[in-house]
Every structure is written in structure tokens, then in C-alpha cells.
Amino acid sequence: MREENLIVSVWRGDGEQGEYVDYRVPREESQTVLDVVTYIQRKIDPTLSYRFSCRVGMCGSCAMTVNGKPRWTCRTHVSKVAPDGKLSVGPLRIMNVVKDLSVEMSDFFEKWVRAEGRFHPTKTRYDDFDAIKPADNKRKIASAGIECIGCGICYSGCDVVAWKAEYLGPAALNRAWTLVNDVRDGGQIARLNAIAGDAGCHACHSQQGCVENCPKHLNPTASIAGLKRVTAFAALKGGLK
Amino acid sequence: MSASKIQVEARLWLAQRLSAFVLALGVIIHLVTIVYAVRGGLSASEVVDRVGGNLGWSLFYGIFVVAVAVHAPIGLRAILNEMTSLTSRRVDLLCFIAATFLVVTGLRTVLAFHHLRVG
Structure with a gap:
């Protein structure tokens, strides 16, 4: 060379x-x-x-x-x-x-916390493991978004985050979506309340800058669309407070 | 964000999605009918003669108008909230006025057309 x-x-x-x-x-x-x-x-x-x-x-x-x-x-x-x-x-x-x-990535990771991006256990150490089949539909949806490495690339590439500082952003919402589809999680009501609204999933314009840039080829836009569907049905049932 | 506002956002999103579905179907029916009906030109009087007073078409366009009046102001609300410094109360009021304007003028047109027949 x-x-x-x-x-x-x-x-x-x-x-x-x-x-x-x-x-x-x-x-x-x-x-x-x-x-x-x-x-x-x-x-x-x-x-x-x-x-x-x-x-x-x-x-x-x-x-x-x-x-x-x-x-x-x-x-x-x-x-x-x-x-x-x-x-x-x-x-x-x-x-x-x-x-x-x-x-400084504090805002980025604080939004994960605000989006209830943590697992809410429903069992104790004395209970048996949940038997979740890899082919289970919800598990497949969760697995599709689970490989996020928290690099902040989607967040940096998102125009909605750029003009709306309080918007949770694609990474935090993608994380929330994986937990919404985790049948073992017991924090769903709190999570849906955390991610709904004009600073949450409803702010997404589906421009797919996150999808375009994600190095792990994840699709946060699809995850956010899923959250919009789930929150809409929860709102109809009165599940949102 | 207050608790009830979350409910409103989620329900507005659903309303916009459902109205989008109605509009997509409506536009397809509207366009296909135009292509099918136009045979070497079509005058206004011919249109009125064929569909004026037809309850089915009047209902169809009535539903279309309602779907527009639901769909467009919700989109307008998002744009105004993001692109202007208006308070959310003002934006909601403006969008309510826009929805009322669309539904009143639209349904008036549909009703007038329904009562119109070429003699």
C-alpha cells in the first residue's frame, strides 16, 4: 500500500x-x-x-x-x-x-429511567423461573429491540430530540418497548404512563433517523409505533392515569 | 404533563389513526369512482344528475367530511405545538375552531348537494 x-x-x-x-x-x-x-x-x-x-x-x-x-x-x-x-x-x-x-450523557440515560426502562420483578428468589419459549410472540418482539448498546447514536440523529429537549428519545422508548413485551415485568401501568404523551412516544414523527443511524440495525421507530398502539388501547380502557 | 393530558394524547392519536383509515378508504373510492364515471368528459350538471339526491353518496361524503374534521385539526395541533410559541390551550382552541369550520362547511356542502337535482 x-x-x-x-x-x-x-x-x-x-x-x-x-x-x-x-x-x-x-x-x-x-x-x-x-x-x-x-x-x-x-x-x-x-x-x-x-x-x-x-x-x-x-x-x-x-x-x-x-x-x-x-x-x-x-x-x-x-x-x-x-x-x-x-x-x-x-x-x-x-x-x-x-x-x-x-x-455529557446524563440526560440521555436519565430519560431511560424516566421511561421506566428498568425491570420490575414480579417473583422472588423462592419462585420458579418463568418458562418463556424463544418462539413466543412477545418474546420475539422484545428480542428484536434488546440488543441496544446505549451508544446514543439514535438519540443524536433524532430531529425531534433536537427541537424538543424533554422528548424521551428513541433509545429510552425502545428500551421501554422491550419491557412492555416482557411477560415477567410487573410495572406496565407505571411504564405506559411514563412513556405516553407529547414528551413520550406521541412526539415521534416516524422520520426514522434512529433506524437510519442505529449501528445495531434496530428499529426504534417500530418500537415507538408499538408503544403508541399499546397506550391508545390502555387509554380506551382507562388504564392511563 | 398532567395525568389527564396523557389520556387525551393517546386518544387523539387513536382518533387520528382511525380517521386516517376512513380517509384512505374514502379517497380510493372517490378516485376509482371518478376514473370509472368519466367517459369522454363529465360536466357538473351530469354529476348532479347522477348522484345528486342519492342518500348513499351523501352519507359517504358526510362520513368523509367528519373524518377530515377529526384528522386535520389533530395534525394541525401537533404542528402548532411544535412550531409556534402559542400556549397549548390556545392551540387546542384554534384546532377546535378549525374542526368546527371543517365540519360545518363540509356538511353544508354535502347537504346542499343532496338537495340539488337537475330538473
């Missing part, structure tokens, strides 16, 4: 002040965007801040805005996103920037 350089523009600064700074990074075979950012920090400027952990697409901590789109950088190959050798790497939009490429 002939030696060539990538021109990489990286956001330096916090959310209030900063600018894109250009770096030259040697092009490598099978190079990921995370490799590029790591090279800059280790070889050019050790003050660059960014977040990563597993490097294999499991932990969801290395999401950044790459050439204008939110992406998981550890699984994003430079050859796919920058065929012309130019790369722009910024922090995820919508979230507040801590420094450089690191963003």
Missing part, C-alpha cells in the same frame, strides 16, 4: 467555544475512525479527549459525529466513510460537550 495521509478535522474545545483543527494521519489498511482518533492522541496531541472502551462494537462508548453522521467509530472503517481521504470527527450533536469529542 502506498504511503498516504488522511486529512482529519477534529473538534477541539467544549460546547461553547472551539473549532475544527486539521491533523495529518497516515493511512493504514483496515483503519477505523477510532484508530485515527487514537493516533492523533498518542502521536500528535495527547490533550485530545475522547471516550472508548471495548473497541469491538459492544460497549457503545465511542460514538462520534463522523463526516456529519453519528457513528460508532470503532466499527466504522475509514475506507467506507472517507474515500477521498478527508475526515471530519466531532462530538455527538444534541448532547453537551465536556471536552473535544467527549459528551
